[in-house]
Every structure is written in structure tokens, then in C-alpha cells.
Amino acid sequence: MTVPPTVKGWCPGAYRPMMSVDGLVVRVRPRLARLTALQAAGLCDIALRYGSGYIDLTNRANLQIRGVADADHEPVLAGLNALGLLDSDPKFEARRNLLIAPFWVEGDVTARLAHALLDRLADLPDLPAKIGFAIDCDLAGPQLTQCSADIRIEQGETGLILRADGAALGRAVTEKTAIPALIEMANWLADHVTPQARRMASVVAHAPLPPDWANLPPRAPARAPKIGLHPLGALVGAPFGQIDARALAKALTGTAGLRLTPWRSFLLEGAGMPAPEEFITAPDDPLLRIDACPGAPLCPSASVETRRLARALAPKVQGSLHVSGCAKGCARARAADVTLVGRSGKFDLVQGGCAGDRPLKTGLHPQDLMTGAF
Ligand code: SF4
Structure with missing residues (x-):
């Protein structure tokens, strides 16, 4: 008999995995959507040793190890901890629901704002588990407008803006004021969620934002990046968001790190395109x-x-x-x-x-x- 679909209303994490037919689904949220090559290889090893050997890439640029037995949850957590991929506190893991434009470089405004937000997680209010944030400050324009995020920091025509999802316009911020303003908006959201409206877009459909929070447009969205070679490395597609851990471990040879995108693709930093057998390597696939x-x-x-x-x-x-x-x-x-x-x-x-x-x-x-x- 088919079980009807359920809306669970919470996001699984490493500490709080979801049970599926093939075992536990352990979700890993890499900081700034990046793993070092060593971390990525370690994650492949965990997936092969304790999971099904496949890693899911989610539409929030997170990774999931599938098929973990109940008894293996502890060793998986220990392995993630040893790789530096586990938060010290499950509460912060749940709050670290952050999407980032994937082509950031260390020290640029996107990376600086992401680090600043991660340092202030303790100051965020309690919010429904699916609420997420996007740092989307590439000068070419927002890349994450089609991705799920409730509060966004983006480039406007004349500088940074903070925008509530569902609102066409945002509020002017600077690099210094952006994170305090985001926390202020998160508190406003916490005050306005209802059992019927638990995401920002549905909240702003009924509760008007303060007028000076919605008066500047974002830049036009950037073109979606194509599978292929980019200045930072090779952007590779994962069919249906599923990655064969053995093939990924092989493709990691010679890379500095692995970037994750919310578009079922990942970037092998400083690398050429891998063999096409297990991955999507052509932009017209x-x-x-x-x-x-x-x-x-x-x-x-x-x-x-x-x-x-x-x-x-x-x-x-x-x-x-x-x-x-x-x-x-x-x-x-x-x-x-x-x-x-x-x-x-x-x-x-x-x-x-x-x-x-x-x-x-x-x-x-x-x-x-x-x-x-x-
Ligand atoms: S994974 Fe597919 S079958 Fe399962 S609940 Fe989602 S849409 Fe339905």
C-alpha cells in the first residue's frame, strides 16, 4: 500500500536524521557550501562504509548520506566530527540554514557576510525549521532568486540590499549593517509567523513589511552558470542530484576543494572535467x-x-x-x-x-x- 505524502515541517540534519525505507538519511551542511578535498574524500569514505555508497546533493546545496543503519549513526557522527563537519550544538546546526552564491572567493563580500552571519547564529530567534537565508552578493547579479530562502542579502543597483522573500524590493544595507538588519528582519518574521504562514513569502502576503524595508530593487538575476570549466574549476552535474561516492572520490584527485550548488551540480576547485560516465559533463546533456x-x-x-x-x-x-x-x-x-x-x-x-x-x-x-x- 502506498503511504500518502507527509509534510514533515522540519529539516533533517546530521544529529536528527530522517528515516527512509533504505535507512537513515544523514544530512551534512558544509559551511559556505564548501569542503576541502580531504573533507570531501572523508565524506565519500563514510558514505561507502556506512551508507548506500551514494551521496545526495540537495537543492539547498547540502549533502545527504543515505542508507545508514540505526546502529551506525554514532560512528557516522564521529566520522563527521573528525572531519570538522559537525556543529558543536545541534541547535546551531538547525539554524545554519544558509545558501551562498557558490562562486565566492575567500575575502570577498559574500564570504565576509557569510562568516559574519555564522558568527551571529546565537542571536537569531527561534524560527520554523525550514526558514533559510541567502547571501547572494555577486556583482553580476543575484544567482539564487529561484532557490528557497526567506531572507536574502543581494546586490541592488547602488549597493547591498536586504530583501524579504516574496517582496520585490529590499532595504538598503551596508556590509556593516547587513547582519544586524537580517537579525532584525528574522525577529520580525518570528513575530509574524502563524500556523498557516510559516515561510516569509506567505507571511508578507498578509502582513506588510515596514515601508523602509522594501524600497530598492535587486539587480537583474545573473545568467545561470553552465556545466563546464569556470575560473574556479570544473562545474559538474550530478544526475538527479545523486553522486556515486566512489566516482567522486576518484574525481577529487588533484582538487583543492569541493563547492556545492543548489542546482544539482558541484565545482571541483582547480580541476579539469572528470570522466563523463558517472557525471554530467556537457552543458547540453x-x-x-x-x-x-x-x-x-x-x-x-x-x-x-x-x-x-x-x-x-x-x-x-x-x-x-x-x-x-x-x-x-x-x-x-x-x-x-x-x-x-x-x-x-x-x-x-x-x-x-x-x-x-x-x-x-x-x-x-x-x-x-x-x-x-x-
Ligand atoms: S520523494 Fe517522491 S514519492 Fe517521496 S514524497 Fe517526495 S515526491 Fe513523493
């Missing part, structure tokens, strides 16, 4: 247009396999495709050109919408879909 959650048998809410179908359909579908194990649509929150939604062992088809939207067709058999004729 059709898999880049496809989202698919783990589906069955890994998720109890799924009655259908998702990723095998997604791979088969990738070269046949024009535009974006989302294959979802159920109507919750974990792999993609925004609309896709085509969405296939699993239900009772078959698929419903949504066009130009999200997994929870009304389907155009229902009861499509997976075998028939393999041909791409729908």
Missing part, C-alpha cells in the same frame, strides 16, 4: 532538464519507479520534465513543461504545472510512457 525524486522503492509515498523512466525519457522530451513519485513533488517545486505524477502504480500527466496540479491525463502505464508518446 538532456538530463539537466529533468527532475526526478527517488521514487519507489526508496520512498514509502511512491508506488512507481521514477529515475529509470526519467533517464529513458530524457532524450525524447523537449523542454523540462519532472517525474514525481507522488503529488508532493519533492524534486521540483516550480512548474515543468511536463510533469508525470505517480499514483497507484501508474502516472498522471500535468502540462505546464506542478506535481500537485490538476492532471490532463490519468492512469498512464509506465511501460507505455517509456516510448515518450504522451
Whole structure:
């Protein structure tokens, strides 16, 4: 029997893993979305030793080790601690929900602001677990506008702005005032969340921000970075956000570090492109247009396999495709050109919408879909 999708309302972490069909899912939140090559190799080793051998890359640029047995949680925590990847306090791990524009360089405004925020975590109020922050200060324009974050520090036309998610305009800040202003906005948010509105965008839809907090526009969004070589190294895609730990360990040879992005890709610092067998190494790879959650048998809410179908359909579908194990649509929150939604062992088809939207067709058999004729 398929279990209906549940909205858990909390984010799993290393201390508080989520139970899945294949075992615990242990989430690791690398600071500034970067691991040294040594940390990354150590994480691969943990995934191979205690997990399924695969590492998930989340849409908040975090990593997840899947398939950990209950009894192995302690050794995994010890391993993460030895690598410097564990917070000293679970409370701070939960608050360190920070997205950062991934092409920062040490000492630039993005890195300085991220460090400053990490130093002030204790001053943030208690907020719903999914509330997150973005430091998105690249001079080329914001890169994270499509990513989940409730309070954002961005570049405006004439300097930094602090912007509430859901508000088109932000508040002028300087590097010195940005973090105190962010904490002030977080306190405002804590005062305005309700059981029905637990994220900033839904809060500002009903509660107006103070007028001087919404009077400056952000710069136009930057172009999405493409898979390939960049000044900092090789930007490599992970199909469906899944990374083979053995292949990653091999690809780390000669790199200084590993940067994570919220776009199912990672950057091998100072390296060339790895072999394409396990990764997406070409910017026109059709898999880049496809989202698919783990589906069955890994998720109890799924009655259908998702990723095998997604791979088969990738070269046949024009535009974006989302294959979802159920109507919750974990792999993609925004609309896709085509969405296939699993239900009772078959698929419903949504066009130009999200997994929870009304389907155009229902009861499509997976075998028939393999041909791409729908
Ligand atoms: S969308 Fe996929 S991963 Fe999310 S609950 Fe449904 S089947 Fe599970």
C-alpha cells in the first residue's frame, strides 16, 4: 500500500536524521557550501562504509548520506566530527540554514557576510525549521532568486540590499549593517509567523513589511552558470542530484576543494572535467532538464519507479520534465513543461504545472510512457 505524502515541517540534519525505507538519511551542511578535498574524500569514505555508497546533493546545496543503519549513526557522527563537519550544538546546526552564491572567493563580500552571519547564529530567534537565508552578493547579479530562502542579502543597483522573500524590493544595507538588519528582519518574521504562514513569502502576503524595508530593487538575476570549466574549476552535474561516492572520490584527485550548488551540480576547485560516465559533463546533456525524486522503492509515498523512466525519457522530451513519485513533488517545486505524477502504480500527466496540479491525463502505464508518446 502506498503511504500518502507527509509534510514533515522540519529539516533533517546530521544529529536528527530522517528515516527512509533504505535507512537513515544523514544530512551534512558544509559551511559556505564548501569542503576541502580531504573533507570531501572523508565524506565519500563514510558514505561507502556506512551508507548506500551514494551521496545526495540537495537543492539547498547540502549533502545527504543515505542508507545508514540505526546502529551506525554514532560512528557516522564521529566520522563527521573528525572531519570538522559537525556543529558543536545541534541547535546551531538547525539554524545554519544558509545558501551562498557558490562562486565566492575567500575575502570577498559574500564570504565576509557569510562568516559574519555564522558568527551571529546565537542571536537569531527561534524560527520554523525550514526558514533559510541567502547571501547572494555577486556583482553580476543575484544567482539564487529561484532557490528557497526567506531572507536574502543581494546586490541592488547602488549597493547591498536586504530583501524579504516574496517582496520585490529590499532595504538598503551596508556590509556593516547587513547582519544586524537580517537579525532584525528574522525577529520580525518570528513575530509574524502563524500556523498557516510559516515561510516569509506567505507571511508578507498578509502582513506588510515596514515601508523602509522594501524600497530598492535587486539587480537583474545573473545568467545561470553552465556545466563546464569556470575560473574556479570544473562545474559538474550530478544526475538527479545523486553522486556515486566512489566516482567522486576518484574525481577529487588533484582538487583543492569541493563547492556545492543548489542546482544539482558541484565545482571541483582547480580541476579539469572528470570522466563523463558517472557525471554530467556537457552543458547540453538532456538530463539537466529533468527532475526526478527517488521514487519507489526508496520512498514509502511512491508506488512507481521514477529515475529509470526519467533517464529513458530524457532524450525524447523537449523542454523540462519532472517525474514525481507522488503529488508532493519533492524534486521540483516550480512548474515543468511536463510533469508525470505517480499514483497507484501508474502516472498522471500535468502540462505546464506542478506535481500537485490538476492532471490532463490519468492512469498512464509506465511501460507505455517509456516510448515518450504522451
Ligand atoms: S515526491 Fe517522491 S520523494 Fe517526495 S514524497 Fe513523493 S514519492 Fe517521496
